[in-house]
Amino acid sequence: MTTSVAEKTAATPVSAPRRMHRPLLAMTAVMAALAAFSLCAMAFDDRMLLHESVWLKPLKFAVAFVLYAFTLAWLLSFPHRGQRLTWWMGTIFAITGVLDIGFIVVQAARGTFSHFNTETDAFNVIGQQVFMTGVPGLFLANLVIAVTLSWQKVTDRPLTRAIHAGLGIAVAGMAVAYAMGFSGAQQTTDAYGHPVELAAGHTFEAGQPPVRDGVGGMPITHWSTTGGDLRIAHFLGLHGIQILIVAALLLPRLARRVPWLRAEAVRADLIRVFALTYAGLFGVIAWQAFRGQALIHPDAATLTGFGAVAAVPVLGTALVYALRGRSTATVLAAPVSAAAPRPGSVSPISR
Template sequence: MATIDLSRTLSRIRFPAAPARDGADRAPWHGPLLVNSALMAGLMIVSVIGMLVDDRLLLGESVWLKPAKFGLAFALYGVTLAWILRLPHRGRRGTWWLGTVVAVTGVADVGFIALQGARGTFSHFNTAEDTINRIGQQVFTSTVPGLFLATLLLAVVISWQKLADRPTRIALKAGLWLAVAGMVLGYLMGYTGPQLVRQSDGTVVGLMAGHTVRAGGAHGDAARDGVGAMPITQWSTTGGDLRIPHFVGLHGIQVLLLLAVVLVALAPRYRWLRTETVRAGLLGVAVLGYFGLLTLVLWQALRGQPLTSPDLATAGAATALALLVAGGVTAVYLRARETSTGFEDRRSEA
């Protein structure tokens, strides 16, 4: 029986895995994805330095904040995907090329975001006619669909295979589909309508769309993004922000894999967590709850409602979701205790 050793990546815990395929337990680390993550980590360092020494602002935040956030997101996603592609699975040559597409398109996209930040202007939806911006918008137009399609195909390929133990399989497969959903939801931002905003030098530039949905619709070309925003995330506090469901979807895979590791780490202390079936049940509940959370924040954003100001309908839905998740966890726990008690009774009778 092959094993998945997460000690070098996520924890010091070993997971039993499905038998190896294609003649080897594990593939080598995916070089392009690791290079992608290394470049993104370097961009984060540069961006942090930029935030300390460069006082230029876009929508009230440093011009280097957005490159830093995208660098962090792509660094995490690149390492996560590289780990997944190491697991024994069929079609490794095809998945290697799909991973390479993710790595290359990620570098191109985030590279343009960093360039525009350094120039003190906007990367997404920018309608300025200067040459650099026009070329950059063409980069977005051609590479973002490639990133999405590569992730979609990886999710399809991985979904039909037994890469690991059941809890880990549930986490990584659901996480990939959450990433696909998060990317799809990103396209909704293109329908929020135009707005006029100021570049770091004070000049006005038009954006064909944005991130914020105002209740009742926006008025003319008035700026919506940055008009009342949370620190760091820049999520709107005056309207619904489509970056929130986009973020929740993209990072679901890290949340679910981390939960899988935490459950194994807790198993030596809590006997009821020691069986794979119980941990798989808990991961199943977590997946349903996470998709519910994604639906909830999307519904809230589309209604033009800030994350920080939920109405009664949103609060009620969030409460119902929390109760459903708590009920699912309780059911798994009670079933585990019942099974454990029955096993102990049979042992005592023997």
């Protein structure tokens, strides 16, 4: 008895289309607009804070949140348990993020600092309270999402492993930012030359006097070249998830040319190796900053740490190939059994 194409189509279950998290998408759009505005403002506004444009900080935060908010919106679209909880956490993340970045933008327009600012005017006092409340909100919302998804298979194994590891590293990257509050107070001036005391900064130094922000900065990022700058580890932690997801998406394409990568278990193990490598890099750079050492001036201990991290992907990949990849490649390379029907032939049973 034959079945028509229409009947087959009707009998095939159609999965519901995935819907990305709308508040996070709205946040992504707002941050993209802010990034464009900040770039334009930098071209016409020559005011400076710590030797950088007053609009550089809004630009960097906007770009960072475009990447992270869109990533969260995408991964929350996968079916998973606790979707109501993660939807609300994503919404809290979006609202809190917009409020916090809004304060950064207003302070930039005022020509003064958003972070660690101890000025006693009413606007700054109220703004700092709102700002300092929002930062834990971002962290906790992301933590709840990470914990909720950490035990679930969201999609295929390699991509699920990338999401789990990336969220965990992002939580660590956010946690590192709290340590900046212990870097020590510093005296500086706002964009108009008025004295401002900052309760803390981004840089650490093992000795005294402490390294000040804005002294010896790298091009574009303005990360410190004279002391340990925690912003580097913070940046790596937040954006590890995008790098791991891209790696998980590229591996199937690479598998078309490398046969031993075609098994899902092999690719999942390689993502684990990559995640361990990235986490190790994050850890070494954070450790380097806490010791008051600039990224571009590593000592012997730091170089040893980097060397150990570099060995992880080499040894890990070799181990994955030895345990899983070799057998996969052997199976794929094995000749077709003589008993098996030739392609295009019809078996007696099907006649």
